[in-house]
Amino acid sequence: MSAIQSTSAPASSLSSTASNPSLTSSGTSGTVAPVQASVGPVSGINYQTLISELVASQQLQVTNFQNDIQTDTTQQGDYQTLAANLTTLATALQTLGQSSTFQSYQVQMSDPTQMTVTAATGASSGAYQFQALQLASTQVSLSQGFANAGTQTLGTGTITIASGGGLSTPTLLDALNGDTGVQGGSIKITDAAGNTTTVDLSDAYTVNDVINAINSNGVADVTASTEGGHLVLTDTSGGSGTLTVSNVNGDQTATGLGIAGSSSNGVLTGQNVYEATANTVLSQINNGNTIYSPGSAAGLQITLSSGNTLNVNLSKASTVGDVVNDINNATGNNGTLVASIANGALQLTDNSGGTGTLSVADENGASIVQALGLNVAASGNTITGQSLLGGINSVLLRNLNGGQGITQTGQIELQDRTGATATVDLTGATSLDQVIDAINNATTTGGQKLALTASIDASGTGIQVTDTSGSTADNMVIQDVGSSTLATQLGIATNSATSSVDSGNLNLQYVNDATSLSTYAPGGGAVPDGSFTITDSSGHSATITVGSGTKTIGDVINQINSSSGIDVHAELNSTGDGITLVDEAGGSGQLKVAESDGNATAADLRISGTGSTVNGHSEITGREATVINVSSTDTLNSLVTKIGSAGIVSASVVDDGSPYAPYHLALTATNPGQTGQFFVSESGVNLGLQTTTTAQNALLKVGSGSNAIIQTSGTNTFNNALPGLDVDVQSVGTSSDTATVSQDTSSISSAIQSFVSDYNNFITQAQTLTAYNTTTDTPAALTGSPTVATAESALDQLITQPFGSSNSQVQTLVDLGVTVNSDGSLSLNQTQLQSVLQNDPQAVASFFTTASTGFAAVAQSTVTSITDPNTGSFTLASNALQDSINGYQNQITNLNAILNNQEQQLSQTFANLETFISQMQEQQSLIGEIQPISSSGSSSSSSSSSGSKVI
Secondary structure, X not given: OOOOOOOOOOHHHHHHHHHOHHHOOOOOOOOOOOOOOOEOOOOOOEHHHHHHHXXXXXXXXXXXXXXXXXXXXXXXXXXXXXXXXXXXHHHHHHHHOOHHHHOOEEEEEOOOOOEEEEEOOOOOOEEEEEEEXXXXXXXXXXXXXXXXXXXXXXXXXXXXXXXXOXXXXXXXXXXXXXXXXOOOOEEEEEOOOOOEXXXXXXXXOEHHHHHXXXXXXXXXXXXXXXEOOEEEEEEOOOOOOOEXXXXXXXXXXXXXXXXXXXXXXXXEEOOOOOOOOOOOEOOOHHHHOOOEOOOOOOOEEEEOOOOOEEEEOOOOOOEHHHHHHHHHOOOOOOOOEEEEEEOOEEEEEEOOOOOOOOEEEEOOOOEOOOOOOOOOOOEOOEEEOOOOOOOOOOOEHHHXXXXXXXXXXXXXXXXXXXXXXEEEEOOXXXXXXXXXXXXXXXXXXXXXXXXXXXXXXXXXXXXXXXXXXXXXXXXXXXXEOOOOOHHHHOOOOEEEOOOEEEOOOOOOOOOOOOOEHHHOOHHHOOOOOEEEEEEOOOOOEEEEEEOOOOOEHHHHHHHHHOOOOOOEEEEEOOOOOOEEEEEOOOOXXXXXXXXXXXXXXXXXXXXXXXXXXXXXXXXXXXXXXXXXXXXXXXXXXXXXXXHOOOOOEEEEEEEXXXXXXXXXXXXXXXXXXXXXXXXXXXXXXXXXXXXXXXXXXXXEEEOOHHHOEEEEEOOOEEEEEEOOEEEEEOOOOOOOEXXXXXXXXXXXXHHHHHHHHHHHHHHHHHHHHOOEEOOOOEEOXXXXXXXXXXXXXXXXXXXXXXOOOOOOOOOOHHHHOEEXXXXXXXXXXXXXXXXXXXXXXXXXXXHHHOOOOOHHHHHHHHHHHHHOOOOOHHHHHHHHHHHXXXXXXXXXHHHHHHHHHHHHHHHHHHHHXXXXXXXXXXXXXXXXXXOOOOOHHHHHHHHHHHHOOOO
């Protein structure tokens, strides 16, 4: 038993007397019986009772302190209980203080089968128009059928799978008219026979959409096509009237398309609506192979006829207009050179008056001249650049053959298999569509149209020319005339008994110095930061580090070319889709590239590995495209394994259930939508790959009428299609779907109800803990607590205290239907609350969420002043109680020490008393043993002694 509980002497003190040898006697019984715990073994006195009575007054003080501690501990627990209730209240206030609580909306759709619309933060109540024009799809290509997937071999050759290189990318309507686009609406067409129709183009997204809508109008006999940067409408009605195209209902759609007008000769050639202007963004020019200007150094050097040079910094240019301004404002220019835009190309006019030659060149590792079409010779004092854009849906000739272009355009001779011939002059041609149009429109000197049709081939990366005459009388002939290299470099030169010729992959450049590393890795990911080591053929090495400052392919090339210690040259490859490293050390080894730090930097740049000898040099050529070598033993199954690491596509074998040739190689794009588009070229093998599902983005029309816009997404989800509204399209709609967005007040109502409930919980608990029981005449632990009373008063004031603007209909909680009951609790009138929310939801939001002065902020501050773990009133009261408890515990400790000392002293005193009594008893016993001396005995003794005496 502990000291603060014991009221008897310690047993050890009393039992010590039993072992004292002096407490035994030699009386009749021989020894004293063992001493009992509370009774003296000799005296029989109950020492325990005596000691308890002697220390009782001090022990009463200990008991009183214990009772005080219990009271304070109970009060502490009650404060903690109340604080916990207020913590729950604080959570409700936090919800009421968040703007998102008042921005919850519900959406009703007029056609829920077309799409779903979800309202989030930032949405506003209202009715919004959406229409799903097109669903997203992931590209799938299938081969021809094979009888067996595991044993039937495929031949030998290569399959090239690339994410770029397509020669016919649909031109967006937004790109027309210098990127200002075309207003949505309708056009009216009247053919030469008088047939009139209105064509609705409000849903058109590309120029092809316009062409398809016109060609399928079903009333007017006209055929739409493109030629260069303009639309062409050809009347096929046979009528003698006038072909007319006009705007409808005030829309400017026909004008924007450049075809508003009329023609009496059956052909309406529109205005040029697709050429570069000052507004054209640089990422759009040159088929996306934009300018590369490293760092902040000047990248373009212009040498004037006077011999002076202008160094032009284009690092901050984002449009063609910016380029013009940067040239005209270059340091030292002062009007000696004037840059301008003419017919979609840059023009430089030298006013310096010198006798030299005006020229332009790249400097400081930049790649600008070709991208801007300025790699042409000056004519007098003027350089007129090449077109910055190809024709509609077409590409520039200078980007073919890996960016090497066509050496010399000129005339080509054509002959169909009937023997009919024609010569077309393509001198000055800049775009592939010009070549295709020239072949398709070629006529003999007598005006006979040749039976030759040119088009983009099935792979999308080359062109094919087909004889449609059905004759075999003569060879098909396509050949260059004079110095022209056009037909040869396009891969269509032929003089043979064939009815079709295909160019093969024309290797359109789609990777250049400006290509970002953020999308260059396999699968369209980012090339990771890291280091790799290049070892040249002589064994010398250098480490290249790709870090945060290395952003483009050009940055990598410049780092390699500026590295000391190795003799290696980096350049763009000849296929237009990567980097080539050429060893110039002349050593006996092979060029090698290896990772230095375990990252896949070199691998994702496609340059890791060991080189091979090409034209006497060890070279490593990296390609964005994946080239699969098909051997004589490959089957569909083994080909799937080889393609598996391509990154651009996934490969599988599909069984169509046919009894004859059911197995097909299926290639599926890794990425959905347009970004997943891929192109497959076969060489030496013929798998007959055909695209069965085209890569396309989902299209969503937002709004209605001429102000509608069309958005695109690689998936069927449009995040933030309008502020706060996310759209998931499920089916193509024939009309607009109305999304009616209204505020969802349930979350607001729930939050206010939570506040009321939590407030009432606190009030109920506070009343219980401060109550006085008149029946038992006993108070609760916190009865009369000024701390609780102050807290209740502070919270009560919040209910009727005004907040916010004085002219708002919501200034107090009472305005929202919150009333105070007679017992201090709150009630919420939901009908009144909903009425206020319906009439003025913004006032309710402002009442709660206004920073610093809104209800939630002030109430939070009030609760914090009560519950703060350092300065809150409940915390301070609890801390004071703890100090009191600590004081009581210290006094109990001191009293225990005193009690223990007194008990030990009393126990020793009584033990000594027992010893003394025992000794007295022993002495008494000894005295009792002494015998009295008789008289006879004394006389005899004397006589005897006397008789023996010797004299």
